[in-house]
Amino acid sequence: MKVRGFTLIELIITLLIGSLLLAWGVPNYRDFKLRRMITDNANNLTYSLNLARAEAIRVGTDVEIDPVGGQWHKGWTVTVKGIGGAADYVIAEEDTMDSQMRFKLTNIASNKIIFNRIGGLKNNQPARFILKHKDMANDEKEVLVTMSGNIKVVNK
Structure with a gap:
């Protein structure tokens, strides 16, 4: 009769490799x-950002991206400004990010992004967003928006 199974040493080595x-x-x-x-x-x-820029060009009016409650980590809305007295309307909303995410907009005093009818930034300077996680101090991404409206993501 042939005995089948593992020896104790084989089992211990397998568990050791698995735990490593x-x-x-x-x-x-x-x-x-x-x-x-x-x-x-x-x-x-x-x-x-790309949606807002494309919509500004398509409609021929300003489109704003506003942070919810003035804080970007709580989300944002993309709003088309009404033409000739027409009401503004929201075309997109982004939900709250994870509470551990750090989100900062630099270079813009008004804390919102406005694209003009030709797709450029209406703000008087380029925008720079910095995104990182609280537990990842060395890993962050930057989203850069030039005055002409070009958008670029950079790893830092």
């Missing part, structure tokens, strides 16, 4: 997940 792989993989997965969150938020912002 988990000890190495779990922290890397966490960092990957946080970097992915930063990238997703940068992509959402870039989408909203």
